[in-house]
Amino acid sequence: MSDATALLSMQQLMLRYKTGKVALSGITMDISENSFVYLTGESGAGKSTLLQMFYGGLRPSSGKLSVQCVNMRTAQEGEIRMLRQRTGIIFQDHRLLFARTVFENIALPLRVQGWHIDKILPRVHKVLSFVGLGDRMWAYPAALSGGEQQRVAIARAIVTKSRVVLADEPTGNLDVETAQQIMDLLKAVNRSGSTVIMATHDLHLINEFPGRVITLHAGAMVADDL
Amino acid sequence: MSDATALLSMQQLMLRYKTGKVALSGITMDISENSFVYLTGESGAGKSTLLQMFYGGLRPSSGKLSVQCVNMRTAQEGEIRMLRQRTGIIFQDHRLLFARTVFENIALPLRVQGWHIDKILPRVHKVLSFVGLGDRMWAYPAALSGGEQQRVAIARAIVTKSRVVLADEPTGNLDVETAQQIMDLLKAVNRSGSTVIMATHDLHLINEFPGRVITLHAGAMVADDL
Amino acid sequence: MISDLLPEHMKHLHLPGGFQLPPFGLHQWLALIIVGVGLWLVGSVWLGLQAGQQWVNSWQDDVVVHVYFPHDQELALIRAQERFEKWPSVASVQLRPVEEGVAWLQEWLGDTGLDAEEIAKRLPLVLVLRLGNHDESSEFIFADIRDEAVRQGGFINEDELLLARMHGYVASVKYIVLFVTILLALAMALIISNTLRMMQLSHQEEMALMRLMGAKEWFVRMPFMLEGALIGAGAGFLGGMLLWPISWMVSTISDHFHLSGDVGWISFSLMLLGLVSGCVGAWISTLRGVDDRADEDLDS
């Protein structure tokens, strides 16, 4: 099943938390470039844990995991750092900075990559318009509704044209229509060349926007519709 | 439409944020004791704003709002405080304290109401078991999955047998099964005598667990299936 | 059953709010010790001043300058006496009686057969200047006296002058001490309030949440008030206690000084000062809009 062109590849991947909890075990799969992947499973199945491993937030306890040709068990700090710069992340609890404006929140990854302010401004504006919040650039996140905050978090994740976008329940707080808009966005991002891996509970969305569906249950992979 | 036994009553309620945004306008309705109410509407419709007004987080800009016989436009700090002690809140971004254990998070409202530790412990244990996390009492929220965190937030809201429970998308991050468990919980809370007001996007849940549905759109009430 | 629920390492539950002291960590101890030693510094400086004051007071009536004139210069002497009497800073000018000189000489020479009176006639004439209100300007008084004496044909004892001059120095030190005290007190207050503010920043969400649950203001703030009071009082106590060895050392060195009463008072005031400043610092630092989420950023 291993594949030379695979962007992410896992073999007997296992993760045990410090508390002793085995959150993932025996995960073996490949994710090829430019695919659109759903991760589903009940609450506590290990979706967020798996996504965290894809950006080096957690290191494998055993088994093999390579992401964008980086071996995540042996990777140096510097490699992980470079990997993260090529990865857009939408966190389950969006993690927006409430002390900073929407603009500053979205500009953060660009700034980390050393962009100049003259290029940052139009780019942020473009992405914000793309998620439909072009006029809220100078608002503070506290002044946005939950769904609007979610869209800001999405804008932050896609602002740097990442090779991989990891989305942890990006539609969790959204009404059906907005969720569909978000899915359109993610599909567009996928079409423009990024691989999108998205954890979700929403089976209706999966039916509506087709993609590869990987189902976890209690830390193990129970289905893969590849 | 005004009703002597109404627990919450609104008349031409309007709310304008400091930014000038009118988030609610012309809301007129009564919510009677012991009812189960859904608030729906697109993202940004004003659901969270309305819920915030029910516990004095925001004061009406104009119109009338009385909650549990407290006039929210003229209420003193002390009245609001007493009102809040009779209100359980599930925040949209759950607002758990990550530096404290699950037990300490849930004990917080009891402590605020002056309970003795000997009574707090069994009570917290009981409520945690009720939401299915009896064995996670001494874990930190960071070690829980998103859905488990959501359930802790629910436990915190119902731990003090409140007269009113305000729930802002309590099932937002949950898979279908867990969401149904949560709904069962809230229904049970409702049956035990609390009024439950719940903001949600999930129309499937509404169909499955009947209740009064109030629909907001752009700050106005557009439907009420009473 | 309760003990079943409570794991062993959690025996000391630490719930937020109310009459509950937040755990005393490294930062708290650091602040307590540094503020304590700072207060001790303040106390010792004041103690030193007190000692200096006592020293000065024991001199106060003794600050005299002798102006000598050759025995045959009586006219010059009288002229000088008249001039010195007009100086406001000189309280009294007296001619040393001849008998005194004789008695002194007699004693000095021993009980020999030599006739002291005969020698005494040849002794210099001495004007005794007693200085009155003694303040910082004394530095110049001494120089002026020297100048005037020389101008009139007399001379003075330089050693005596140096000793008298000390007096002026001690008096002027008081202002420096006052300044240092204020500065140290400010620095100590800043340390306490910063420590508390740190504590609060890290408990900000918790405080906001308790308010949303209907907690009273005193309930939310009490832990920080208690902490501030504890740090302040502890530091005051430390500073006060550290004063005793100092005062003991001083009294061993010299029994000129009787400071025990002062030490009691100063250490008591230090404790009070610490306590009050701790409480006030806590109150003030809890005042600022901790409910506001945008306030998480200190920039604004």
Add this chain to the structure above:
Amino acid sequence: MISDLLPEHMKHLHLPGGFQLPPFGLHQWLALIIVGVGLWLVGSVWLGLQAGQQWVNSWQDDVVVHVYFPHDQELALIRAQERFEKWPSVASVQLRPVEEGVAWLQEWLGDTGLDAEEIAKRLPLVLVLRLGNHDESSEFIFADIRDEAVRQGGFINEDELLLARMHGYVASVKYIVLFVTILLALAMALIISNTLRMMQLSHQEEMALMRLMGAKEWFVRMPFMLEGALIGAGAGFLGGMLLWPISWMVSTISDHFHLSGDVGWISFSLMLLGLVSGCVGAWISTLRGVDDRADEDLDS
């Protein structure tokens, strides 16, 4: 087009990370000023010590104690001389030559017909004790000399003793000064590091987020390093500058002291001290696990 996007009040965008100084708020200014004045205190105390040292040095060879004996007690005198010579703390013991006494008496008596030599025979005999290595123990040396002199039948001049004793006091002050300096330096470091830690606590999430986005460590920490360095250097500069008026005042009061060279050095060291301590404080305070969410609580 860019200026279209940027509203008027946002002209100075303040993005996190990198070579960007965080906005300088009240806390920063407070810390800078207090630390600056603290450093100035340290500097002035050292300056004072320097001055005291110079004063002491100008005395060094002059610390003598005269022991008087009645003119007919030559045996006692010789016995005392022998005993004093054995004391390690006494560098030399000399009998004052009779001529010197005569000359002094002659001058004192004026050029009268009186025969000074005759009187001189009746003058007391004087031992001149020159003290050697002069340290804190001198307090007891003086008492010992007095005791010994009295035991041998002689006496000493108490005023002379007091003056000489000063010397010992100045020497022992050095240790107190050292202690105070260390304490103040610690307090200043605590103030800087607390200020930075506050800044970081309020930017904790931001820092964690930047790390999750692949930011290098220096990029995340640079603003705080810059801030620490700025506060430290600013405080050092303030302290150094404030030293000059002090040194000017001192040299106006007395031209005994030549401190300008020292002032330069001390203020330079202060600036360096401030800068280094600011940077080190910043580095240390950025080290602690800021990435860890449970660390939001300072308790643990």
